[in-house]
Amino acid sequence: MIELKDVAYTYGGAELFSGLGLTLAPGSFHFLTGPSGAGKTTLLKLCYGELTATSGEVTLFGEPRRGLSRDQLAMTRRRIGVVHQDCQFLDHLPLAENIALPLTVAGRGDEAEGNLKDLLAWVGLTKQAGQRPPELSGGERQRAALARAVITSPDVILADEPTGNIDWEMSQRLLRLLVELNRMGKAVLIATHDLELIRAAKAQVSARVLRLTGRKLQMAGAEL
Amino acid sequence: MARLPRALTLIAGDPGADRSVPPSGFTAWLTLGAAAAMAFLAVFVLAFSAATGRLADRWSEELARTSTLRISAPAEEMAAQTAAAIRVLEQTPGIAAAHALTDEEEEALLAPWFGSDLPLAALPVPQLIEIVEEGEGYDAAGLRARLIAEVPGAVLDDHARWREPLVAAASRLRLLAFVSAILIGAALVAMVTLAVQSSLAANAQIIRVLRLVGARDVYIARAFVRRFTLRALIGAAGGTAAGVAALFILPRSDVAGGFLTGLGFAGQSWLLPLAIPVVAAIAAFWATRAAALSRLRAES
Numbered sequence: 139m140i141e142l143k144d145v146a147y148t149y150g151g152a153e154l155f156s157g158l159g160l161t162l163a164p165g166s167f168h169f170l171t172g173p174s175g176a177g178k179t180t181l182l183k184l185c186y187g188e189l190t191a192t193s194g195e196v197t198l199f200g201e202p203r204r205g206l207s208r209d210q211l212a213m214t215r216r217r218i219g220v221v222h223q224d225c226q227f228l229d230h231l232p233l234a235e236n237i238a239l240p241l242t243v244a245g246r247g248d249e250a251e252g253n254l255k256d257l258l259a260w261v262g263l264t265k266q267a268g269q270r271p272p273e274l275s276g277g278e279r280q281r282a283a284l285a286r287a288v289i290t291s292p293d294v295i296l297a298d299e300p301t302g303n304i305d306w307e308m309s310q311r312l313l314r315l316l317v318e319l320n321r322m323g324k325a326v327l328i329a330t331h332d333l334e335l336i337r338a339a340k341a342q343v344s345a346r347v348l349r350l351t352g353r354k355l356q357m358a359g360a361e362l
Numbered sequence: 363m364a365r366l367p368r369a370l371t372l373i374a375g376d377p378g379a380d381r382s383v384p385p386s387g388f389t390a391w392l393t394l395g396a397a398a399a400m401a402f403l404a405v406f407v408l409a410f411s412a413a414t415g416r417l418a419d420r421w422s423e424e425l426a427r428t429s430t431l432r433i434s435a436p437a438e439e440m441a442a443q444t445a446a447a448i449r450v451l452e453q454t455p456g457i458a459a460a461h462a463l464t465d466e467e468e469e470a471l472l473a474p475w476f477g478s479d480l481p482l483a484a485l486p487v488p489q490l491i492e493i494v495e496e497g498e499g500y501d502a503a504g505l506r507a508r509l510i511a512e513v514p515g516a517v518l519d520d521h522a523r524w525r526e527p528l529v530a531a532a533s534r535l536r537l538l539a540f541v542s543a544i545l546i547g548a549a550l551v552a553m554v555t556l557a558v559q560s561s562l563a564a565n566a567q568i569i570r571v572l573r574l575v576g577a578r579d580v581y582i583a584r585a586f587v588r589r590f591t592l593r594a595l596i597g598a599a600g601g602t603a604a605g606v607a608a609l610f611i612l613p614r615s616d617v618a619g620g621f622l623t624g625l626g627f628a629g630q631s632w633l634l635p636l637a638i639p640v641v642a643a644i645a646a647f648w649a650t651r652a653a654a655l656s657r658l659r660a661e662s
């Protein structure tokens with residue numbers, strides 16, 4: 139569904155990575171690791187089309203990213219749920235409306251009801267539904283970001299450090315949610331430093347672990 | 363044809379889209395205030411245009427009613443002088459026709475003052491000749507000089523002609539009012555465009571988030587369009603109401619007896635100002651839409 143071929147990305151002269159290839163097929167489960175600053179977030183941004191590759195080809199659902207009009211990109215984004223590292227909420231709206239936002243902008247606001255309640259319960263935010271994002275803790279915001287990413291039941295889920303500020307037990311709940319969605323055929327990619335999380339996932343699904351380091355993307359060694 | 367319903371949904375709204383952008387005090391007041399001020403001015407421009415229009419209509423009506431030649435002569439000379447006057451008039455350039463009123467016509471003319479059983483034949487009533495002008499009209503001084511020589515009993519009455527340049531001025535004033543109305547509309551559009559752009563800039567982060575979750579440009583623009591259209595509508599309604607109230611307070615013409623026949627509207631034209639808020643809302647709608655879409659397009 140998402141395919142990167144021989145992709146390079148450069149921020150103003152400094153090349154972050156090159157010759158990078160990655161395919162997110164339906165039902166695939168990937169972890170992306172690597173040192174801080176290696177370019178994991180950048181790679182994710184290429185996958186949902188916020189950035190365009192300096193060279194190489196990025197294909198989103200069969201369409202080259204370069205050829206997408208602004209409206210087409212918007213439609214493509216509706217098929218990709220993203221947990222941003224910095225969450226990205228509308229601070230003036232209550233949490234529930236933020237989580238339902240992908241449905242609202244797609245004109246599917248009426249579908250939010252039941253889904254939203256279940257999701258809020260699953261990520262443990264039922265009580266906080268009426269609060270505004272700035273009033274929440276970092277972990278609460280991350281849980282909300284995950285709920286927003288999956289509310290449309292997208293084909294691809296990209297999560298950037300979704301468990302960075304979250305306790306182990308809650309991390310397990312979030313992982314369960316992603317594993318369940320993966321079993322329904324969704325492609326999942328999680329960027330994380332959390333080795334415990336990767337181990338826990340491998341016990342449930344056949345996940346591939348990629349390591350972005352030294353400008354290259356590699357399969358991680360057997361230690362994981 | 364599908365445009366209008368779409369325009370209506372843009373205004374009537376998608377509260378979801380509207381909520382996604384927080385209301386910002388500064389641009390809200392700017393738009394509201396600008397629309398109110400412009401509407402207030404527009405009321406006076408409209409009233410001015412209506413007043414000059416009425417004036418021009420009345421004057422040109424009087425002008426069209428021709429001038430007259432009056433012949434006072436002893437009864438035995440009347441017929442000869444009338445014939446001479448007609449001959450002179452027919453030879454004068456700028457006169458389309460000259461028609462000596464018959465007794466019946468004169469009687470009808472005098473009836474309102476003296477009743478209809480007036481023994482016209484027995485009275486020394488002057489003979490009236492109606493002059494219908496054409497083109498630029500005739501040279502009154504030249505005609506008078508000729509009449510003194512050839513028809514001693516003739517008096518040329520052209521009292522209405524001095525208003526001719528005033529009618530021209532009045533129509534020019536109407537044009538001026540029209541241009542002013544357009545300038546007022548343009549100023550409102552410019553103001554709304556600036557307010558929308560500043561509002562878009564202030565909400566850049568919100569627009570970014572909306573994009574990330576898959577909002578299309580029209581969705582984002584909608585939040586701004588609805589809000590700015592409503593502000594312009596409400597502001598203009600307020601300004602119009604204030605303008606109309608101010609017109610009511612102005613002294614009536616029959617009291618002040620001024621040059622203009624009273625700045626204001628007459629009869630049904632009091633409904634005219636109702637169009638101001640509607641026009642303001644339509645202008646704001648298109649200005650916001652164009653400003654928002656072009657800026658969103660330019661951004662990425």
Ligand SMILES: Nc1ncnc2c1ncn2[C@@H]1O[C@H](COP(=O)(O)OP(=O)(O)OP(=O)(O)O)[C@@H](O)[C@H]1O
Pocket residue numbers: 149150154172173174175176177178179180181223
């Ligand atoms: N907009 C930008 N302009 C210039 N440089 C940038 C920009 N965004 C990121 N970078 C640089 O690119 C490098 C990779 O950033 P990125 O956020 O992709 O790293 P990361 O692997 O996600 O790190 P972390 O694990 O800390 O989240 C960093 O050195 C960063 O300074």
Ligand SMILES: [Mg+2]
Pocket residue numbers: 178179180223298
């Ligand atoms: Mg990162």
